[in-house]
Amino acid sequence: MKTVETFGKPGAKNLVIEADNIDALNYLNKEYSGKIDVITIDPPYNTDISYIGYKDSNYSEGWGKFMGDRLTLAKGLLSPTGVMFINIDENELVCLLNICYSLFGISNVNVLVWPKVNPRFDQNRVEKPIFNIRSTHEFIVLCYNDKPNTHFGNTIDGKPMESIVAGYGTTSSAKDEICELLGDRKCFSTPKPVALVREMIRVASKKNSIILDFFAGSGTAGHATMALNKEDGGNRRFILVTNNESDICRKVTIPRLKVAIEREDLDSGFVFMTMLD
Numbered sequence: 001m002k003t004v005e006t007f008g009k010p011g012a013k014n015l016v017i018e019a020d021n022i023d024a025l026n027y028l029n030k031e032y033s034g035k036i037d038v039i040t041i042d043p044p045y046n047t048d049i050s051y052i053g054y055k056d057s058n059y060s061e062g063w064g065k066f067m068g069d070r071l072t073l074a075k076g077l078l079s080p081t082g083v084m085f086i087n088i089d090e091n092e093l094v095c096l097l098n099i100c101y102s103l104f105g106i107s108n109v110n111v112l113v114w115p116k117v118n119p120r121f122d123q124n125r126v127e128k129p130i131f132n133i134r135s136t137h138e139f140i141v142l143c144y145n146d147k148p149n150t151h152f153g154n155t156i157d158g159k160p161m162e163s164i165v166a167g168y169g170t171t172s173s174a175k176d177e178i179c180e181l182l183g184d185r186k187c188f189s190t191p192k193p194v195a196l197v198r199e200m201i202r203v204a205s206k207k208n209s210i211i212l213d214f215f216a217g218s219g220t221a222g223h224a225t226m227a228l229n230k231e232d233g234g235n236r237r238f239i240l241v242t243n244n245e246s247d248i249c250r251k252v253t254i255p256r257l258k259v260a261i262e263r264e265d266l267d268s269g270f271v272f273m274t275m276l277d
């Protein structure tokens, strides 16, 4: 592991790790085993319509093995009442649920629904004639280490989170956010909205929790953690892991976090490390 740069507030303990996440998870298990309160991940969905063409053929033993190996390591990082939110669409929902049931037990797994689009428009805001049932939602699989002893806080409007997680942005609004920060709506095709990730962190974290996203993409989980700290005076830390596929880490994740810190006056910073050099 090599430090590439530190940015922002001196002494900030947030980490961005450029690595294959299997290597990063093995590394993190040495220091953070049982210490992470919230994991939010948004893995490749194993569909051929995604920006990066994830198909089973990209993984020597299939998507299920790829995810199972990583989720097993991730479970070891969770604190006794820690939780993991996993975004997924219907393509691999069943495969993912089977992995989660076997790792956490069926009574420690919930499925939430995230309405991801306005049904009349595509994600680039182009109006579409509708001839068929439009797919307008995705899922968030929620895994608890110990559901009976895990107590969630309320969302921003003072209410408990509901299983339909509506009103916290869409795929389009997430792209607007990236465009606003980096001036390019197309630099990354599958971001999640800051508000959605911020609410998951808000309800499931304490003010000093460590938040991990090991499929960090454009870095939304880091942005959301810092924004939530600014809002409620919290001292949460984030650890983000992303590979550098299509230059994402160095051309999108790092610049996005820097711009967010400066423009939104987030009084934060991070250490950028690599396992790839």
Ligand SMILES: C[S@@+](CC[C@H](N)C(=O)[O-])C[C@H]1O[C@@H](n2cnc3c(N)ncnc32)[C@H](O)[C@@H]1O
Residues within 6 Å of the ligand: 019, 020, 021, 022, 041, 042, 043, 044, 190, 191, 192, 193, 214, 215, 216, 217, 218, 219, 220, 221, 241, 242, 243, 244, 245, 248
């Ligand atoms: C769907 S995107 C995550 C988007 C993120 N939620 C956001 O809001 O920007 C999945 C990301 O995981 C990264 N990724 C895929 N396989 C990986 C691996 N084995 N190790 C680390 N990162 C990986 C890809 O580069 C991609 O950017």
